[in-house]
Amino acid sequence: MKIGLILRPVLIALLLALVLRPDWFVPIFAPFAPAGGPVIYQRASMLSLSLSHLGIVALASAAATIVAVMLAILVTRPAGAAFRPLSRTITNMGQTFPPVAVLALAVPALGFGAGPTLVALFLYGLLPIFENAVTALTNLPRATMEAARGIGLSRWQRLLRVELPLALPVTLTGIRLSIVIALGTATIGSTVAARTLGEVIIAGLLTNNTAYVLQGGLIVGLFAVLIYDALVQLEAYLLGRMGG
Amino acid sequence: MMGIRTHLSPPGLLFAILGLAALLAPFMTLAANRIVAGDGIVAWRVAGPAITVPGVAAVMIGLAMGLVATWTRLRLLGAVFGLAGLLWLLSRSAPILLTQAGEYARVSPAAGFWCLLVIFMLLMADALAALKPGPFMRAVLLFAVLAALVLVLHSGLLSDLSVLQEFSSRRDAFFTEFQRHLGLAFGSLAAAALIGFPLGILCHHRAGLQGATLPVLSFLQTIPSLAMFGLMIPILGWVGNTVPGAQAIGIAGIGFAPAFLALLLYSLLPVVGNTVAGLAATPPAALEAARGMGMTPRQRLLRVELPLGLPIILTGLRIVLVQNIGLAVIAGLIGGGGFGTFVFQGLNQTATDLILLGALPTVVLALTAAILMDTLVELTRRIPEETA
Numbered sequence: 001m002k003i004g005l006i007l008r009p010v011l012i013a014l015l016l017a018l019v020l021r022p023d024w025f026v027p028i029f030a031p032f033a034p035a036g037g038p039v040i041y042q043r044a045s046m047l048s049l050s051l052s053h054l055g056i057v058a059l060a061s062a063a064a065t066i067v068a069v070m071l072a073i074l075v076t077r078p079a080g081a082a083f084r085p086l087s088r089t090i091t092n093m094g095q096t097f098p099p100v101a102v103l104a105l106a107v108p109a110l111g112f113g114a115g116p117t118l119v120a121l122f123l124y125g126l127l128p129i130f131e132n133a134v135t136a137l138t139n140l141p142r143a144t145m146e147a148a149r150g151i152g153l154s155r156w157q158r159l160l161r162v163e164l165p166l167a168l169p170v171t172l173t174g175i176r177l178s179i180v181i182a183l184g185t186a187t188i189g190s191t192v193a194a195r196t197l198g199e200v201i202i203a204g205l206l207t208n209n210t211a212y213v214l215q216g217g218l219i220v221g222l223f224a225v226l227i228y229d230a231l232v233q234l235e236a237y238l239l240g241r242m243g244g
Numbered sequence: 245m246m247g248i249r250t251h252l253s254p255p256g257l258l259f260a261i262l263g264l265a266a267l268l269a270p271f272m273t274l275a276a277n278r279i280v281a282g283d284g285i286v287a288w289r290v291a292g293p294a295i296t297v298p299g300v301a302a303v304m305i306g307l308a309m310g311l312v313a314t315w316t317r318l319r320l321l322g323a324v325f326g327l328a329g330l331l332w333l334l335s336r337s338a339p340i341l342l343t344q345a346g347e348y349a350r351v352s353p354a355a356g357f358w359c360l361l362v363i364f365m366l367l368m369a370d371a372l373a374a375l376k377p378g379p380f381m382r383a384v385l386l387f388a389v390l391a392a393l394v395l396v397l398h399s400g401l402l403s404d405l406s407v408l409q410e411f412s413s414r415r416d417a418f419f420t421e422f423q424r425h426l427g428l429a430f431g432s433l434a435a436a437a438l439i440g441f442p443l444g445i446l447c448h449h450r451a452g453l454q455g456a457t458l459p460v461l462s463f464l465q466t467i468p469s470l471a472m473f474g475l476m477i478p479i480l481g482w483v484g485n486t487v488p489g490a491q492a493i494g495i496a497g498i499g500f501a502p503a504f505l506a507l508l509l510y511s512l513l514p515v516v517g518n519t520v521a522g523l524a525a526t527p528p529a530a531l532e533a534a535r536g537m538g539m540t541p542r543q544r545l546l547r548v549e550l551p552l553g554l555p556i557i558l559t560g561l562r563i564v565l566v567q568n569i570g571l572a573v574i575a576g577l578i579g580g581g582g583f584g585t586f587v588f589q590g591l592n593q594t595a596t597d598l599i600l601l602g603a604l605p606t607v608v609l610a611l612t613a614a615i616l617m618d619t620l621v622e623l624t625r626r627i628p629e630e631t632a
Contacts, residue, residue, distance in 0.1 A: 032478055082254040089369045096614040097607055098570025100469075104587045104603040108596040109355060184468035188574065191591050201474045205577055210478045210497070217471035228466040 008229065015222040019046045022215065033211035041200045041212050046219060053196040054223070056189070057182045060118050064125030064182075065175055071126075072133035072171075073159065084134075091131045099124050099185040107192050117189030117196070124185065125178040132174025136167035169239050176231040183224045197223075253313035255370050263307040263326075263363045267300065269356035271333065274341050277348040278406060278595055284354050290337035299336070302329025303360060310367045316374045323368035330360055331396065338404035350406035352597060379619040386615050393608075407604070410597040414586075422605065424500075424581035428572040429609075432504055433564050436511030441557075443512075444519025445545065454520060461513040469574045472509065476502035477578060503580030507571055511564040518560025522553025555625040562617035569610045573602070 017024055022040045033039045074080040075087050102124050106116035140163060148162045190198030197220045204212025270284025287303075288296045306326025310319050334353060341351045353361075377385060402408055411418055447454035467475075481497025484490050495501045526549045534548045550557075576584020583602040590598030 083258075085373045086255045086366065086370045089373055090366065093369070093611065093614075096566050096610045098573060098610055100570060100573040100584070100587070101603040101606050101610075104573075104591065104599050105607075107591065107599060112594070180466050183466075184470070187468040187470040191577070191588060198468075198470050201470050202577070205474065205477075210481065213474040213477055217474040220471040221467040221475070224466045224468055224471075225463050228463070 011222055018219050019050050022046050029211040029214055032214055033209055037209055039211045041215060049197050053186055056186050060121035061125055061179050061182050064122050065129055068126045068129035069133050072130050072137055076137040091127045094127045100188055103188060112193040114194045116192055117194035121182045121185055125182050128177040129174040133171045136170035137163060140166055169235055172235050180228055187220050251313055252311055256310040259310050259363050259367050260307045266356050266359035270354040271356040273352050273354040274345055275350045278350050291340045295336040299329050299333035316371050319371040323364045326364040335401040342404055352406040379622045383619050406597040407600045410601050421582055421585050425572050425583050428503055428575055428582055429568040432507035432511055432568055435508050436515045436564060440512055440515030441519055444516045447520050448523040464509050465513045469571050472506045473574050473578050476506045498579040500580050502578055503575035507568050514560040514563040518556050522556035523549045525556055526552050555621050558621045558624055565613045566610050569613055573606055
């Protein structure tokens with residue numbers, strides 16, 4: 001815990017510096033660049049690539065969250081119960097599909113650019129959120145549900161005021177898993193011409209410029225680790241609030 | 245009214261609606277060569293009525309058989325019927341379409357085919373889930389499906405399809421990359437098990453070590469794969485250049501070594517985490533009994549904790565194997581080989597068939613590994629229950 005208190009601001013500062021002031025890192029990355037070659041990626045600013053990367057992830061994850069939670073509500077109602085075994089099969093099998101393969105298979109259908117990346121991120125992001133939301137909605141404390149029914153809450157009121165708030169922490173874990181996968185898959189999205197930070201790494205790999213690889217890899221890695229950490233903190237905060 | 249509704253399977257109804265919609269979408273694509281985008285052709289136009297009528301009819305009958313809720317075997321048969329219809333349409337129409345087109349023409353299945361394929365496989369999975377086959381039966385079913393797949397591919401029925409033309413012009417490369425892919429996925433799994441089991445056992449006994457190890461490993465897991473593979477390049481390049489003899493055993497900045505190491509790092513969390521969880525899941529009563537019988541800590545570990553924790557530990561290996569089969573695709577970007585080579589070559593050349601040649605076997609491999617490992621987990625879980 002104490003390490004986190006020191007490490008977190010240091011990593012955030014490092015990430016901000018890498019994104020906003022890449023030139024500061026020339027002396028560090030220079031030994032990895034080919035002799036006489038460029039050290040810092042110049043074709044696009046790190047800030048615009050970061051924003052585009054995070055934008056794609058946010059859009060896909062937001063859409064995936066909305067749709068997955070709606071589907072989870074649907075299959076946990078009596079009317080949708082017939083779909084529950086099927087939905088379990090789909091989530092189990094779907095999650096064995098490699099994210100890269102989903103991305104690659106989206107290209108023939110949708111062409112190059114941000115489109116296939118968004119769709120792949122969205123489809124793949126649905127699964128962990130749906131799985132966790134269904135688990136949360138089917139394992140609600142029975143006494144609380146009885147009480148909600150007892151005080152005369154309607155179905156809608158029970159859903160909105162009791163079931164969804166109680167299911168929030170577990171659902172959030174699914175959203176975190178989904179976002180972490182989306183960040184990684186979006187990085188690979190640059191191989192299908194989506195504008196993401198993966199572009200820097202790919203450019204480095206293609207031109208044998210390890211400096212680019214380091215620059216892109218560090219930024220993407222730091223974003224992933226810090227976002228993951230922030231979501232873990234959020235979950236702990238919500239759980240604490242509900243317990244208290 | 246009530247009677248009819250109870251005999252209709254709601255998922256079957258969904259499949260039927262989606263299936264009919266998919267029939268309206270292009271079933272095949274005919275392109276002038278392997279790079280350009282082709283024209284879509286709907287299912288009833290891919291060939292003459294002698295071919296399309298039985299094919300489309302089989303698909304529709306299959307969808308209709310899926311509607312019956314009460315008779316699961318009929319739904320299963322419907323799925324098989326529908327798949328046979330798809331195969332019939334695909335294999336019969338491809339040569340006819342090709343004879344009408346030019347020398348370099350390519351014919352491939354289009355969105356309508358893929359949607360119907362997924363729908364019938366889901367229908368099959370839904371019916372199978374209702375039959376609740378035991379672990380052995382599931383393994384047998386898996387092998388039957390795989391054998392059917394190999395048989396169809398080997399028979400040359402589909403050899404006019406462009407993915408298979410791509411395959412036949414790269415047959416040797418395909419099997420080399422296949423081996424490479426398996427080597428990466430299973431090799432890193434073995435290495436992770438070799439390091440992860442002892443580490444997990446140590447973590448189980450020392451809470452301090454566990455508190456330090458697991459968070460580090462979970463942060464490693466969050467690093468995006470492309471960044472992880474990329475960051476291995478300077479590290480291993482440096483090792484290869486400074487440690488004497490390292491280059492002789494193949495350690496270098498690009499190629500197999502960085503891909504292997506990246507996969508290994510991703511594999512550690514599930515192995516260590518599940519080993520710890522598996523050992524911690526031993527019922528206190530069983531431990532108490534073992535202690536009462538005078539077992540040494542070592543005997544307790546080998547005879548009580550490990551056997552009882554085996555299902556959870558194996559689940560960790562399942563996660564790793566499926567994850568590594570998928571992640572090994574990225575190795576194609578750093579010269580590590582595997583099916584990723586085809587995927588990224590295909591993306592570079594905008595050659596869809598080459599992308600499919602890499603992506604489809606990866607998906608089949610991952611699904612097979614998942615089903616086999618699930619069976620294994622279930623088998624180990626049954627033993628303690630039966631003996632208890």
